[in-house]
Amino acid sequence: MNFRPPAPIFLQIAEHIIQLIISGDWKEGDRIPSVRDFATDVEVNPNTVVRTYNLLSQEGIISNKRGVGYFLNENAKKLSTTYLKKQFINEELPYFIKMMKTLELDFEDLKKEYNEHK
């Protein structure tokens, strides 16, 4: 997995998982990969995945049965969307708007710039 420093990896993994949930790749009730398996998948230390799973547990998105594994809660998709939206609106958007003003860009410019550079 490709990480963008300096944002903490465990948070980026959390967001990655949330996107999997929102997209429907992971469905409510599903068992999700074990700490060790997922650590291997995304090429990080198991402890880092533990931190991610702890966060998602606190958010009510996943639960675990000791000795068995982690599972998506029934309301996982809704909670995920709410979490991501809140994160986005509060943390990203204000910075983004400020940048647009400074650079005197409007939404049309953004579309253009983005298409040119991808």
Add this chain to the structure above:
Amino acid sequence: MNFRPPAPIFLQIAEHIIQLIISGDWKEGDRIPSVRDFATDVEVNPNTVVRTYNLLSQEGIISNKRGVGYFLNENAKKLSTTYLKKQFINEELPYFIKMMKTLELDFEDLKKEYNEHK
């Protein structure tokens, strides 16, 4: 000054200065605050300002006369705009677009959300 972790402070200061240059608060040819003064202003360690000034020097935005101070180069404004734009288009925009798709938001939604939450 208010920093948003976990982005390195010295980078955030650099961006702050660049915005001062673009806005015209700091003009080309001007002498800028000394390392010590500016460190006091933004309430960080002088060493952190040194890192910021080093970065801006590398970018060709400022120069120093030893024992005298740092000065804005003649093309500081243009270089600043270029730097910030590049940073924005490459680092922020792709992430932002992805987020909009995931959350199924369009630009109108953004305006609305932003106005509601500020």
Add this chain to the structure above:
DNA sequence: AATAGTGTATTAGTATCTTAGTACACTAAT
């Protein structure tokens, strides 16, 4: 009962950023 696969916990080490303190060299003004 034994085994393999789970989550959990602990300790130690590394890297980066930041702070803190100190010292030194250069420049301009006195």
Add this chain to the structure above:
DNA sequence: ATTAGTGTACTAAGATACTAATACACTATT
């Protein structure tokens, strides 16, 4: 010459995130 204000350099220490390795407890399966 002296002084105050510059940039520069160095060492040390703290905080956070991440890695690494190991050990232990629980569960399901055999």
